[in-house]
Amino acid sequence: MASHWLVKSEPDTYSYADLERDGRTVWDGVRNFAAASHLKSMKIGDQVFFYHSQEGKDVVAIAQVAREAFPDASDPTGKFVAVELTPVRKLAKSVTLADMKANPALADMAMLRQGRLSVSPVSAADWATILKMAGE
DNA sequence: GCCAACGTTGGC
DNA sequence: GCCAACGTTGGC
Numbered sequence: 001m002a003s004h005w006l007v008k009s010e011p012d013t014y015s016y017a018d019l020e021r022d023g024r025t026v027w028d029g030v031r032n033f034a035a036a037s038h039l040k041s042m043k044i045g046d047q048v049f050f051y052h053s054q055e056g057k058d059v060v061a062i063a064q065v066a067r068e069a070f071p072d073a074s075d076p077t078g079k080f081v082a083v084e085l086t087p088v089r090k091l092a093k094s095v096t097l098a099d100m101k102a103n104p105a106l107a108d109m110a111m112l113r114q115g116r117l118s119v120s121p122v123s124a125a126d127w128a129t130i131l132k133m134a135g136e
Numbered sequence: 137g138c139c140a141a142c143g144t145t146g147g148c
Numbered sequence: 149g150c151c152a153a154c155g156t157t158g159g160c
Contacts, residue, residue, distance in 0.1 A: 008146090031144090032155070053146060097147080116145050116154060142157080148150090 004122040005042060006049040006059070006111050007085075016050045016061040019087045028072045028082035035119040036080050040069045048085060049122060049130065051111070058094035059130060063087055091134035105129050 007027065009015065019025055030036055042048075042065045050061040067084035074082075100106050106129060110120035122130070 010146090034155085057147075114154080115147070118145085138160090140157105140159090142155105144155085145153085147152090 002043065003041065003046050004048070004124065004127040005038065005046060005065075006051055006120050006122050007063075008051045008053045008111075008118045010054045011052045011056060012054070015052065016063075016087065016090065019050070019061075019063060019085065024066060024084055024086045026082050027085050028074050028080075030072070030080055030082070030118060031075070032118060034114075035117055038119045038121060039081050039083050041121075042068060042083050044068055047088065047127075049127075056094070056096075057098075058096040059091065059100075059134070060094045061087065061090045091131075091136065093135050095130050095133045099133055100130070103129065103133065 014025070027039070030039060044065050044067070046065040048063045048065065049059045050063050051059045063085040064087075065083055066086045069081040069083055071078055072080045072082040100109065100112060106112060106126055109122065109126050111117060114120070
């Protein structure tokens with residue numbers, strides 16, 4: 001059974017437009033155990049909301065897991081892992097953090113409860129709610 | 137194994 | 149640019 005996730009990226013560093021341009025990217029640099037354990041749980045084909053932090057602060061698109069967790073080559077300690085993502089599509093309209101906070105149905109979302117978590121799980125219900133908010 | 141200090145992230 | 153939240157590190 002496929003799961004859903006949300007990843008954050010600062011668009012100045014790596015935006016969804018960059019992912020579309022590249023076609024595929026290694027999602028590395030995660031240095032947080034909670035986030036890393038979520039990366040390890042990702043399966044090929046799982047869909048992932050792509051959230052822009054700092055600039056925009058909104059969910060802009062959907063990506064997909066193309067390669068499951070493998071050692072993060074950029075991590076000298078070898079403790080952390082990376083996955084590979086491919087773009088799926090942009091949302092009809094982005095869903096802002098303010099919109100998500102304002103929706104009581106999303107109050108239990110991991111990313112809202114723990115703002116700094118850079119990779120978090122999204123329940124099937126929350127996934128559907130956010131898609132609806134995006135006009136899909 | 138606990139806890140204080142420190143660093144980083146991200147919203148405002 | 150500031151500040152709060154939280155995870156990690158290191159000393160004891």
